[in-house]
Amino acid sequence: MATHTKQPAGSGSNGYSEGSIRVLKGLEPVKQRPGMYTRTDNPLHIIQEVLDNAADEALAGFGKKIRFTLHADGSVSVEDEGRGIPFGLHPEEQAPVVELVFTRLHAGGKFDKDSGGAYSFSGGLHGVGVSVTNALATRLDVTIYRDGQVARLVFGNGGEVIEPLVVRKAESGERRQGTTVRVWPDAKYFESMALPMAELTHLLRSKAVLMPGVAVTLTNEKTRQTQSWQYKGGLTDYLSQALPADPVIPLFEGEGFADRHNDSFAVGEGAAWCVAFTEDGQPVRESYVNLIPTTAGGTHDSGLRDGLFQAVKGFIEMHALLPKGVKLMPEDVFSRASYVLSAKILDPQFQGQIKEKLNSRDAVRLVSSFVRPALELWLNQHVEYGKRIAELAIKAAQTRQRAGQKVEKRKGSGVAVLPGKLTDCESRDTAYNEVFLVEGDSAGGSAKMGRNKETQAILPLRGKVLNTWEVDRDRLFANNEIHDIAVAIGVDPHGPGETVDLSGLRYGKICILSDADVDGAHIQVLLLTLFFRHFPRLIETGHVYVAQPPLYSVSVPARGKKPAAKLYVLSEQELTSTLEKLRKDGVREGSWSIGRFKGLGEMNAEQLWETTLNPDTRHLLQVQLGLFSFAQTEGFITQLMGKGEAAARRELMELHGDDVELDV
Numbered sequence: 222m223a224t225h226t227k228q229p230a231g232s233g234s235n236g237y238s239e240g241s242i243r244v245l246k247g248l249e250p251v252k253q254r255p256g257m258y259t260r261t262d263n264p265l266h267i268i269q270e271v272l273d274n275a276a277d278e279a280l281a282g283f284g285k286k287i288r289f290t291l292h293a294d295g296s297v298s299v300e301d302e303g304r305g306i307p308f309g310l311h312p313e314e315q316a317p318v319v320e321l322v323f324t325r326l327h328a329g330g331k332f333d334k335d336s337g338g339a340y341s342f343s344g345g346l347h348g349v350g351v352s353v354t355n356a357l358a359t360r361l362d363v364t365i366y367r368d369g370q371v372a373r374l375v376f377g378n379g380g381e382v383i384e385p386l387v388v389r390k391a392e393s394g395e396r397r398q399g400t401t402v403r404v405w406p407d408a409k410y411f412e413s414m415a416l417p418m419a420e421l422t423h424l425l426r427s428k429a430v431l432m433p434g435v436a437v438t439l440t441n442e443k444t445r446q447t448q449s450w451q452y453k454g455g456l457t458d459y460l461s462q463a464l465p466a467d468p469v470i471p472l473f474e475g476e477g478f479a480d481r482h483n484d485s486f487a488v489g490e491g492a493a494w495c496v497a498f499t500e501d502g503q504p505v506r507e508s509y510v511n512l513i514p515t516t517a518g519g520t521h522d523s524g525l526r527d528g529l530f531q532a533v534k535g536f537i538e539m540h541a542l543l544p545k546g547v548k549l550m551p552e553d554v555f556s557r558a559s560y561v562l563s564a565k566i567l568d569p570q571f572q573g574q575i576k577e578k579l580n581s582r583d584a585v586r587l588v589s590s591f592v593r594p595a596l597e598l599w600l601n602q603h604v605e606y607g608k609r610i611a612e613l614a615i616k617a618a619q620t621r622q623r624a625g626q627k628v629e630k631r632k633g634s635g636v637a638v639l640p641g642k643l644t645d646c647e648s649r650d651t652a653y654n655e656v657f658l659v660e661g662d663s664a665g666g667s668a669k670m671g672r673n674k675e676t677q678a679i680l681p682l683r684g685k686v687l688n689t690w691e692v693d694r695d696r697l698f699a700n701n702e703i704h705d706i707a708v709a710i711g712v713d714p715h716g717p718g719e720t721v722d723l724s725g726l727r728y729g730k731i732c733i734l735s736d737a738d739v740d741g742a743h744i745q746v747l748l749l750t751l752f753f754r755h756f757p758r759l760i761e762t763g764h765v766y767v768a769q770p771p772l773y774s775v776s777v778p779a780r781g782k783k784p785a786a787k788l789y790v791l792s793e794q795e796l797t798s799t800l801e802k803l804r805k806d807g808v809r810e811g812s813w814s815i816g817r818f819k820g821l822g823e824m825n826a827e828q829l830w831e832t833t834l835n836p837d838t839r840h841l842l843q844v845q846l847g848l849f850s851f852a853q854t855e856g857f858i859t860q861l862m863g864k865g866e867a868a869a870r871r872e873l874m875e876l877h878g879d880d881v882e883l884d885v
Contacts, residue, residue, distance in 0.1 A: 248324060251326070251352070251357065252356055252357070252379055255356075255357055255410045258353045259353055259357070261410060261411055261412060262413065263411055263413050263415060264414065264416065265417060265421060267358070267404070267406060268297050268354070268404060268416070270351050270354050271351060271354055272289065272424070272425075272428070273350065274299075274301075274350065274400075274402075275287045275299050275300075275303065276428050277511075278400075279301065279303070279432050279435045280432060280511065283303045284302025284303050284399065285302065286301075287301050287302075287428065287435065287436070287438070288300040288438045288440070289437070290440045291416070291442060291443065293442040294405075296360075296404060296405045297406075297416075298401060298403035299401070300399065300400075300401040302398065302399040303399055303400060305365045305366055305368075306318065306319045306322060306363070306365050306367075307367070308372040308386060308388065317386045319363060319374055320382065322352070323361065323376060324355065324376070326352055351402070355376050355379070356379050357379070357411075358376070358380075358406055358407055359377065359378070359379075359406075359407045360405040361376040361377075362374075362376075362401075362403040363375075363376075363401070363402050364400070365400050366395065366400070369390065369397075370389065370390060371389050371391050371395060372388045372389075373387050374386045421439070422439065424514065425439050425448075426450045427514060428450075428512060429450035429451055430452050430458075430459040430561070431512050431563050432512070433455045436451040437449070438450075455493075455495075456474060456493060456495035456563065457495050459561060460505065460559065460561050461497075463505045464497055464505060464559055465501065465502025465503055465559075468497040468498060469498050469610075470606040470609050470610065471606070472496065472497045473497070473596065473599060474494070474496075475493070475494060475595040476491065477492065477591025478490065478492075484784070485586070485587075486583070489565060490565055490587060491564070491565055491587065491588075492524075492562060492563060492588045492591060494562045494588075494592060496529065496558055496559070496560045497560070498558055498613055499557055499559060500613070504557065504558060504559040505559040505561075506558075507560070508525075508561075508563075508564070509562065509563045509564065510564050510566055510569050510584075511564075511565060511566065511569060512563075513576050515578055515579050517578035518578060518579075519571075519578040519579030519584070520582060520585045521564040521579050521587075522579075523584075523585045523836070523837035524584055524589040524590075525560060525562050525588050526837075527585060527588075527593075528590075528591070528592025528596060529554055529555060529558065529592065529593075529596060530554045530555065531589070532592070533554045533596070533607075533610055533611065533614055535597060536601075536610075536611065537549065537614070537615070540608070540611070542611045543615065544619075548618065548622070548675065550618065550676075552617075552621075552653065553615070553617040553618040553621065554617075556617045557613050557617065564587070566579075566584060568581075568802055569584075570798075580840065582838050585837045621650055638708075639708060640680065640704075640705035640708055642665075642680065642705070643679070644665075644679045644680075646672075646673075646674060646676050646677055646678045647675050647676075648675050651726055651727065651729050652729050653676045654676050654677075654678065654728045654730075655677050655678065655729065655730040655732055656677075656679070656680055656709060656710065656727070656728040656730070656731055657677065657680070657734045657768065657834070658680050658682055658731070658732065658734060658748060659679055659680065659681050660734065660735040660736055660741060660820075660821060661681065661683070661822055662683065664734075664736075664820065664821030664824075665679055665680075666681075667825060667826050667828075667829045668734070668826075671825075671829040671830035673834070677834060678728065682702050682706075682744075683702065684702075685740075685743065685744055686702050686744065686747045686751060687702070687703060688750065688862055689755060690862040690863060691863065694716075697714055697755060706751070709727070710726065710727060710728060711725035711727040711728075712725060712726050712759065714755040714756060715755070716757070721758045723762070726759075729764065730766050731752075731759065731765050732766045732767070733745055733765075733767045733768065734768040734833065736819075736821055737770050737772040737818065738820070745767060746862075749765075749767075749844065752765050752844070753854070753855075753858060754858075760845070760846070761846075765844040766842060766844060767842045768833050768841055768842075769791055769839075769842065770818070770821055770824070770832060771789035771790055772790065772791055772792060772817065772818060773789070773790045773796050774787055774788070774818065775787070775790065775796070775800070775803075776814045776816070777803060777812075778813070780808065789828075789831070800813075821833075
């Protein structure tokens with residue numbers, strides 16, 4: 222048994238002691254690691270946090286105008302007609318509420334999603350938005366109009382109060398309610414201080430589109446130009462103007478929101494959408510959650526895709542339109558679709574603080590449950606339009622299948638004999654095919670039964686793969702597991718910078734699927750080491766992924782009209798938030814049961830499909846170099862995986878072990 226003797230503070234040859242540990246307080250974490258909280262290429266996102274708050278007020282029904290001003294001195298201001306941020310003393314913190322909102326991480330009015338909360342539906346939910354804006358600004362002024370009074374508070378030097386809160390009586394002619402926030406972003410945190418005007422304009426215009434009747438104005442003091450947007454036609458007018466070509470059928474617009482009789486979703490949850498089909502040009506696809514633009518899509522997009530596919534597929538089957546030998550896939554229906562989607566979700570879960578992608582699993586079922594029946598009804602009422610959509614989808618399917626056949630013929634007899642334990646997919650279209658490198662035969666069995674046989678292949682691995690960091694290329698194939706991986710994916714081992722032939726690549730996604738425990742993480746690292754060292758081109762071209770199976774399951778009993786349900790969560794943090802949501806939904810404390818998965822082998826085929834294999838609900842992380850160069854990454858992996866690096870590895874883990882986060 223190893224023993225550890227505690228040394229006095231300041232001792233130790235490496236200078237690492239109790240005194241080395243820093244505790245970051247207030248807004249200091251944001252200043253130290255701004256990239257964890259916002260985009261740092263330019264200040265648009267920290268300004269967007271202020272704009273989103275104004276939009277949340279309008280979304281809640283308070284105010285019909287939002288004014289956005291680019292000032293001549295480089296500052297930006299956002300003015301709304303909302304209720305005004307409360308400026309009285311917080312009952313527990315004994316500090317002005319407005320001061321807490323701008324200086325405390327995780328302080329805000331959007332956590333309480335119950336009917337009594339200030340915001341039922343909002344884009345903000347983490348409570349770090351405007352406090353991040355304040356932390357990364359040289360100055361921030363807040364003026365509030367509320368209850369016949371005007372309050373002003375000024376921050377500087379990254380969040381310090383430089384002019385304390387002053388409250389006075391509103392004068393005649395002044396606004397009755399609302400908030401104005403003026404921000405001077407700090408140049409030292411951003412690569413460029415120039416706001417991308419095209420992106421800003423698009424953002425402001427989209428707010429007006431998604432809130433019919435609300436006027437959004439952009440004023441540029443330098444150019445003395447003003448633009449205003451106010452849409453009464455909503456999504457249809459917006460998408461019509463943005464389409465790359467004339468639609469082949471009229472635009473399909475609809476909406477659906479849960480009422481008090483809905484057993485699955487909260488009152489008001491749902492979506493509004495507008496879909497168009499064109500034969501030419503790049504499709505226009507925009508989605509939003511509670512007015513927040515989700516530029517990377519997410520599970521609400523998947524719900525729209527599923528609803529469209531199921532409705533069109535059902536129409537094609539009903540009218541017997543599918544030619545013999547043609548298999549329809551979701552992308553065949555979706556490939557020529559343009560859309561604008563606006564979802565309202567009570568408690569949205571986003572990927573990262575900048576909220577580019579929605580991760581809420583229920584959003585797939587939520588959106589699909591409203592889109593599918595609406596489109597089915599529409600298609601049955603407009604059969605000729607349905608046949609036109611069917612023609613586009615069938616044409617796309619035939620083109621895809623022909624492309625797959627050409628690839629297979631070009632490979633010819635040069636393809637090596639595939640590993641016997643590989644359960645291959647039926648499709649030969651590399652763009653859609655996936656192979657899962659699965660830990661263990663039992664998990665491999667569940668994956669084989671639960672997978673989509675058309676596009677998903679399974680390759681079970683026995684035990685832990687060899688650490689290949691210091692293994693010469695000509696000795697790689699002495700290891701059976703590595704030999705089988707290389708033959709299955711169809712690419713020969715190679716080094717960085719070498720010319721490599723990827724024409725034999727058999728799968729567009731190579732997915733590492735291991736248990737959600739320490740041993741599973743070790744297998745992930747060994748496989749990532751293999752790909753980085755001996756197949757680096759696959760990482761550079763974005764073909765390597767890591768699948769994230771759940772760590773816990775939560776069984777919730779039936780209550781009232783709501784049936785029993787099973788929820789899956791990835792981590793301790795997500796488990797805590799899930800249980801908190803159950804409490805708020807009125808589920809009796811302790812009535813649920815929590816199960817921890819010891820491994821993938823414990824999951825049946827249906828569970829594995831729902832949580833890890835289904836493209837609409839799974840969490841799949843693309844492996845990328847990120848902020849570091851190839852050489853820097855190589856240095857880190859040498860420390861982690863090199864045989865003679867034990868001392869350096871220990872020091873690295875001691876210094877940075879608590880800083881490591883998985884980018885999900």
